[in-house]
Amino acid sequence: MKFALLFGGESYEHEISIVSAIALKKVLPNVSQYIFLDAEGGFWLIAPEHMRSDHFADATYRKGERLSLERGGFYRKKMLGSKRLEGFDVLINLVHGGQGEDGTLASLLEFFDIPFIGPRREASVVSCNKWLTKLYADGAGVDTVAYERLGIDDAREVKTPLPLIVKPLRLGSSIGVSVVREAGRLDYALDQAFEFDDEVLVEPFVEGIAEYNVAGCRIGDEWVIGRIEAPQKEEFLDFEQKYLDFGRTGEVAEADVDERLKEALIQAFKRVYGTLFDGALIRCDFFVHEGKILLNEINPIPGSLAHYLFDNYPDVLDRLAQNLPHKRAIRPTYAYIDKVQSAKGPKSR
């Protein structure tokens, strides 16, 4: 199985995606093509030796080869016409945030018939919109943190007790997120969040809550679950920490978690994954509070695809790539038009 790695994208996690791709390159030997999506929606073929962050920060990539999307793949412009980019079987969507995680790229890849590892459109929408995540989790039988949803034009009547956390409804990164400990700070926190979305979520903020991350995927009938991680972090993962986090290449040991909790976390993960996330390796971040497991968020494209939590990581991706969900073939017919036309008689057709 040969992979193409798609990274970059028009989002606040553009840089993080580059760092993540560079990290993944180091641990995944069978990536044969690197495709960079720039902030203007252009796709660029990147030579492996140019997979260095300055190549993008300096815009040197623009001296390289631009690709276009057509049915069946990416195409290289040639003197006469265009030629399909060969050399890979399955693409890995590593565009964190924005277009990568909101379902835009999933739609493009599906429309243009490019097989890929990553969340499909529905899964992307459900994990990108934090309100839909809660509704979905509820439907799937997994608890979430209590919340209020506030629109930009709504009265700012927040009932959640302090301390609380304010989050833009849709941004995946921690941009626009703030913890509020004093009532006088709430307005500013809301202003900040509304900079990034017309809707925000307000949730109670629990100091030092236990947090566990579970990553995995279903491959056919088999579940592959990574080592459970208890993220070491400050109040919440700020952007700089996240940046460093996405670039890591070492392995992570399993968190110190008893068997019963571990089993319960894995059960919750499987419920969230359901069939919606087929084709993706995702990470669910759970809180454990007063004995209850609460889904905090779904990362449908975790940083450097969470390789550091798995043994035989290249093998996991290989097998996942061989078990991607298939679109049902639909062949539109003209049965009704033909019927109506023939009722009208041949002349009128």
Place this chain on the structure above:
Amino acid sequence: MKFALLFGGESYEHEISIVSAIALKKVLPNVSQYIFLDAEGGFWLIAPEHMRSDHFADATYRKGERLSLERGGFYRKKMLGSKRLEGFDVLINLVHGGQGEDGTLASLLEFFDIPFIGPRREASVVSCNKWLTKLYADGAGVDTVAYERLGIDDAREVKTPLPLIVKPLRLGSSIGVSVVREAGRLDYALDQAFEFDDEVLVEPFVEGIAEYNVAGCRIGDEWVIGRIEAPQKEEFLDFEQKYLDFGRTGEVAEADVDERLKEALIQAFKRVYGTLFDGALIRCDFFVHEGKILLNEINPIPGSLAHYLFDNYPDVLDRLAQNLPHKRAIRPTYAYIDKVQSAKGPKSR
């Protein structure tokens, strides 16, 4: 305001979309470009005089001009390079079902920066997946019909009492839907539905339930709501009826509904529309049962865009086109990469 009309698509409603486009052409004078999406994902420019059903059923359209999608619009292939298709300001997504209503085309149009009337990606996903519709309606404070969700591999333990209705989870048309009146028929109905989706919904079926359709949109701060319609139909709208329904060009009078119910239906419509459906003219189909209003389904792209329910229809679309939701501009920076690089010193960059 000049419109392009996009129709066709890879779906069971391919034909219906053609009929719908032909009907809309008759009532909307300011459509200047017709773009057909064929079943293979090809976009074709159609001359107004070729907007007849046989032009598509016969594949005559293939003798015409093929378009490609690039940033900023559709492009016509020229001897040297390509040229942007001019002559329209806003595109109307009239691809019913499949790619049109599941968020695929919304994603493409957004990615390639083509302004359009139609549901955005999130709205499409929420209305296309009938389970998500129920979860969303619940979150928005609108009741729906009770249901069971069944996966293709689940035990067929259905608790819903007879008569019941079985529906594939995602198909917009009535294909794969059956009413079951005898227990012995359930298996066959499930088999039929699972032909089209790996998940199905089972709901109680209420004979002769009152049904009302409400169509409309929000334009800035103003709501535009069409005449309330009580659909005349059999048990449920079968495909042939729907076909005829989508082609109609006459007007429809308001249903005989008292003011209180009318107001309640409109309130329910507004709750469903929320901000999620900004940019779209949608139709919500409600049941009224034992005094309760229940959302049955959301049609994010109603047949010939439900023109027959509105006065001054071209004006409604004009104003909607002038009030489309805007994407927030995101300009990725390289702040963190630059920071890390400069910490490493200039040489290592």
